[in-house]
Amino acid sequence: MEQYSGKVIMRKIAIGKIHFLTKDEQKVRREKITDINAECSRFETAKDKAGTQLQALYEKAKKEVGEAEAAIFEVHMMMLEDDDFCDSIRKMITNQQINAEYAVAVTGDNFARVFGEMDDEYMQARAADIKDISDRLVKVLSGKTNDEHVLQEPVILVAEDLAPSETVQLDKSKLLGFVTKQGSSNSHTAILARTMNIPALTEVDIRQEWHGKTAVLDGYHGILIIDPSEDTLKEAQKKQEEEIQKAKLLENFKGKETITKSGKKIHLYANIGGVSDAGAALMNDAEGIGLFRSEFLYLESNTYPTEEEQLKAYKAVAEVMAGRKVIIRTLDIGADKQADYFELAKEENPAMGYRAIRICLDRKDIFKTQLRAALRASAFGNISIMFPMIISLNEVIEAKKLLAQSKEELANQGITYGEVEIGVMIETPAAVMISRELAEEVDFFSIGTNDLTQYTLAIDRQNPKLDKIYDSHHPSILRMIEMTVKNGHDGGAWVGICGELAADLSLTETFLDMGVDELSVSPAFVLPLREKIRTI
């Protein structure tokens, strides 16, 4: 048993035989030619053919990994058409009277070197893209068509490097995982591996003698184990079995409607705490974002995040979710979430203190910056705005006034924004009691069960001594939820739950009976919850 470490690209396990991929070294020979025109037109023909191949690859990748990741081949097509690149090749053929293969190889090397020497990791990785194109052109010119690596049985592929086009061309049903020596975690091949969900490692010191041996690729620890012992193998198999079980559950319920047996449709959304979580929400097939916590923007920053910075984050999520609902919860800072630059005074009882909407209605400039950013983002997707910690009707009216002012200001400045739904968090007993009136003012409610439980039972969530009496199924909580749903509906607002209780499968049926319209949970809970709803 030998063990090699590498850099993790995709956290997953693969077990199988190693297939060592030796590239047939493309030795391009320099040859003198006599007919310059004929050689140039050989190049033009090859370029067209390479373009057609790339177009086909683009279509294949689009189907398998989606448009965003397939875009690399669109970029390849454009690189192939680049005037500087092509002119350099044509000039070499004409001026030096050399064969097209040689002119392409030299030009490719030159351009790749320019990128390889840049002081930016991302651009350095682009050298591989240029090599990929020039290799393709040389192959076409020399009449080789076999750029598909035919795998006979499922294997872990080991190679010096894999070009993005090679990765996409591999028969996925025979690819258990791959291990390369070159290639950064930034490379398109790495990105494709993640999207195709294939375990992968890079920067591994690979050996040709591994060919045919059994190996375990442990993408959790970043190691490759050659000739694993029986125990290691068993352990890996067990882990893989767990992965498969989990994935099965996911697959079965992806793309399915969230609908009960009696035909009631429930909106199943995800809670996210940052832009990068939106990917997980999509992977788990969430139908929208039911709670986009905006605090990360403030907590990760050393000063107040600007409108542009916020716009960028909101817009990114709106675009990723492509028309699906994205509910942004306005700043919920204070209590256990602190940012130094807010200079909030220390409090005796912060959970009941100066936080969330209370700060926002006081420091209107901060609040309006956020509202403007959210409104502007709504031009790029389906954005809703939700206010936290509401205890009175006045707060909602005041917040809506500021929202209306922000809209007017944007309109006066000629900045576009879209229509937004407005909602409030129901997380205080006060909000529950006045929910009938609140419903008249907003489009929706989202019940935050964590705070609602803490405030209703008067139990500090942060105090572990109280854990044994913290009962989230307490009848008072369930009755509050029921009351909120009824009052919301009577006042024309739809009602969802975004607290931890939303993911509690033992309560799903109770919630649906109450008439809850939406449940918003962590991305990982979306599919299990959909499975549950479909059995009710």
Next chain:
Amino acid sequence: MKSFEYMINDELGIHARPAGQLVKEAKKFKSSIVLKKGEKEAAANLLLKIMSMGVKKGDNVFITIEGEDEEAAFEAIQNFFESNL
């Protein structure tokens, strides 16, 4: 001739994809469109040259547009930068 200056907001700078889109956009116009960053410059229809300028987040690029359709090109290119970079 028309020109404008723009500070790049995109985390990755002018990376492959937007550079490709920029080239597409620039090719729609007859005007000559040139990007400058410090000493470096590139015509907006040359993908590899634009990428090799290595424009990063926070960099200021200066764009000049000259030709018969410079008005329309100015608007389109400025728009492009604002919404993509």
